[in-house]
Amino acid sequence: MKKLMTSIAALAMTTGYVAAQSAELPPNIERLQSMQSTGVKDFTVVEQTGAYADGIKKTLERIKMPDGFKIELYAIVPDARHIAVGPQGVVTFVGTRKDKVWAVTDRNKDRVADEVKDFAPSLTFTIPNGICFSPDGFLYIAEQNRVLVFPAAEFFYESPDVAVGQVVPQGELIPTDEESFNHTARVCDIGPDGKLYISLGQPHNVTPPDKIQKYMDTGIGGIIRMNTDGTGREVIAQGVRNSVGQDFDPATGDLWFTDNQVDGMGDDIPPGEINHMTEVGLHYGHPWFGGGDTRTNEYKGEEVPVEVTMPASQTVAHAADLGMVFYTGKSFPEKYQGAIFSAQHGSWNRTTPTGARIMVTTVDAEGNATTEPFAEGWIDENGEYLGRPVDVANLRDGSLLVSDDLTGALYRISYEK
Amino acid sequence: MIRTKLLSLGGIFLAGAVAAQTAGDPAEGRKLARQCSTCHGIDGYAKIPIAPHIGGEPANYIASQLTAFREGTRTHEMMSVVAKSLTDQQIADLAAWYSDHKATATLTGDAAGAPEVCVACHGENGIGLAEDVPNLAGETNIYIDTQLKAFRGGKRTHAVMSGIAAGLTDEEIRAAADWYASVKLEIEAAE
Numbered sequence: 001m002k003k004l005m006t007s008i009a010a011l012a013m014t015t016g017y018v019a020a021q022s023a024e025l026p027p028n029i030e031r032l033q034s035m036q037s038t039g040v041k042d043f044t045v046v047e048q049t050g051a052y053a054d055g056i057k058k059t060l061e062r063i064k065m066p067d068g069f070k071i072e073l074y075a076i077v078p079d080a081r082h083i084a085v086g087p088q089g090v091v092t093f094v095g096t097r098k099d100k101v102w103a104v105t106d107r108n109k110d111r112v113a114d115e116v117k118d119f120a121p122s123l124t125f126t127i128p129n130g131i132c133f134s135p136d137g138f139l140y141i142a143e144q145n146r147v148l149v150f151p152a153a154e155f156f157y158e159s160p161d162v163a164v165g166q167v168v169p170q171g172e173l174i175p176t177d178e179e180s181f182n183h184t185a186r187v188c189d190i191g192p193d194g195k196l197y198i199s200l201g202q203p204h205n206v207t208p209p210d211k212i213q214k215y216m217d218t219g220i221g222g223i224i225r226m227n228t229d230g231t232g233r234e235v236i237a238q239g240v241r242n243s244v245g246q247d248f249d250p251a252t253g254d255l256w257f258t259d260n261q262v263d264g265m266g267d268d269i270p271p272g273e274i275n276h277m278t279e280v281g282l283h284y285g286h287p288w289f290g291g292g293d294t295r296t297n298e299y300k301g302e303e304v305p306v307e308v309t310m311p312a313s314q315t316v317a318h319a320a321d322l323g324m325v326f327y328t329g330k331s332f333p334e335k336y337q338g339a340i341f342s343a344q345h346g347s348w349n350r351t352t353p354t355g356a357r358i359m360v361t362t363v364d365a366e367g368n369a370t371t372e373p374f375a376e377g378w379i380d381e382n383g384e385y386l387g388r389p390v391d392v393a394n395l396r397d398g399s400l401l402v403s404d405d406l407t408g409a410l411y412r413i414s415y416e417k
Numbered sequence: 418m419i420r421t422k423l424l425s426l427g428g429i430f431l432a433g434a435v436a437a438q439t440a441g442d443p444a445e446g447r448k449l450a451r452q453c454s455t456c457h458g459i460d461g462y463a464k465i466p467i468a469p470h471i472g473g474e475p476a477n478y479i480a481s482q483l484t485a486f487r488e489g490t491r492t493h494e495m496m497s498v499v500a501k502s503l504t505d506q507q508i509a510d511l512a513a514w515y516s517d518h519k520a521t522a523t524l525t526g527d528a529a530g531a532p533e534v535c536v537a538c539h540g541e542n543g544i545g546l547a548e549d550v551p552n553l554a555g556e557t558n559i560y561i562d563t564q565l566k567a568f569r570g571g572k573r574t575h576a577v578m579s580g581i582a583a584g585l586t587d588e589e590i591r592a593a594a595d596w597y598a599s600v601k602l603e604i605e606a607a608e
Contacts, residue, residue: 079466096466097465097466097467097557097559098466098557098558098559099558099559124591126559126562127559144559177570179563179566180494180563181466181467181559181560181563182467182493182494182495183494203494204494205494205495205497205498263494263495263498264498264501346455347455348455348456348495349452349455349495349498349499353455385455385464405465406464406465
């Protein structure tokens with residue numbers, strides 16, 4: 001009963017602020033907001049057992065981790081990208097770079113998902129990669145060029161018709177002439193200030209000169225934040241090439257984020273980055289720097305017109321550092337408490353592939369960050385990928401979920417003494 | 418009416434495009450394809466959503482696109498980087514390797530739902546009906562959507578496609594993309 005009340009209150013709130021927005025609503029959003037049925041009844045349900053699942057389990061047997069850790073198949077989730085674990089622990093949502101968001105439920109709490117189905121099948125999504133929860137259960141979905149909010153998503157997801165509001169209407173997240181498919185896997189988080197933080201990748205390998213000012217003004221190639229009703233938008237980080245992972249340090253409230261660096265400069269430069277945002281408004285160097293202190297060929301020798309913040313930790317070139325999370329559980333050994341776990345997706349054209357593993361970053365008392373491999377083995381002896389990790393998330397029992405968009409799966413990493 | 422016009426336009430363009438091809442060696446192409454395979458697969462069945470399936474694509478189409486990426490007339494953050502250093506011979510070899518596979522498409526919906534404006538060249542099932550026409554079967558809908566918008570906005574140009582895309586709304590683009598994405602594609606690897 002309490003749950004239902006909360007949902008209705010949340011819905012009323014959402015309807016209130018959405019009504020204030022002027023942009024024309026897509027038909028199904030309009031229907032859902034007046035609490036009408038869209039008539040869509042069918043879910044796509046994903047088979048969880050069989051030969052395909054068995055093949056993934058076999059791969060997981062070869063993953064190497066520190067003693068005491070184990071990794072198991074949690075769910076088959078096609079194209080699995082970024083993960084948002086529901087604050088009530090009812091359901092985990094998973095974004096994709098296609099058109100679906102998946103709802104993953106472990107009903108019997110045996111730490112293996114029982115049901116995977118698409119979320120809000122009556123709505124048309126476009127690259128719904130960025131997905132995050134507020135502590136009070138509002139699910140945000142940052143798409144290519146729109147941001148939607150789903151109040152009480154953990155309650156409404158059981159039905160094809162959900163409560164929905166628009167935070168940023170279609171076409172207003174970035175100028176439409178900057179829409180692209182690559183570098184458009186957005187990530188989002190609700191910060192300690194209650195604002196919505198969204199990364200906006202810039203679509204080029206190296207931003208061309210005529211785009212620099214436009215991108216700095218709009219927050220493309222950076223991170224923006226806004227109130228959860230879409231007002232008060234600000235650019236809070238610039239000079240970011242394509243960040244596909246971020247999280248707030250629960251101890252300090254600071255934002256940390258990964259960034260993917262420039263291609264075409266050789267196998268071993270420039271380094272990948274894990275960045276620390278100690279204050280709002282910092283510039284992280286792109287396009288003058290291609291990663292770390294490596295200057296890009298395109299801007300070599302030019303004076304850098306901004307003050308640049310160097311990464312807190314540098315990672316191996318081209319490994320593609322994507323999703324990251326501060327470990328908030330208690331079940332892992334002390335060394336890992338409060339550490340950053342991050343996913344390297346793996347290189348795409350390096351002569352010898354690198355990455356495709358989970359990294360752990362610890363920060364010492366002086367603030368120095370050290371990054372080392374935590375789970376690896378997804379590249380076989382022929383240099384072929386057996387999996388490509390994308391994101392890492394905390395489950396409430398102190399274990400971690402890892403998504404993989406090559407196999408289309410979630411894995412669960414747990415520790416037992 | 419539209420259909421007839423398209424066919425004739427396509428015919429004129431294709432006659433021009435088929436000329437001047439370097440002969441490719443698929444075995445050499447296979448070696449080079451290692452640097453393509455993380456995204457496009459070694460057999461051309463793409464492994465990531467942003468990459469199109471290129472197995473069984475006409476050699477002319479693959480060669481013309483790689484050349485366009487190399488020359489800068491088509492741009493993409495990743496493809497522009499990899500195509501930059503390719504020679505004409507390497508492009509021909511890659512085109513020979515990927516075109517050697519066989520692409521088979523199976524409809525999952527009623528053929529009447531196929532987008533009328535596309536079928537003259539791309540077929541109802543998204544298998545290209547002429548030499549410079551890419552297969553669309555089973556591509557990620559967002560890939561097709563992105564390309565149609567690139568044609569419409571002028572970021573990508575083509576004698577036929579630029580004109581067609583210019584007249585499409587966002588909804589028509591997405592509907593066409595959804596149709597071809599729904600087709601089941603299988604790629605039979607070449608020996």
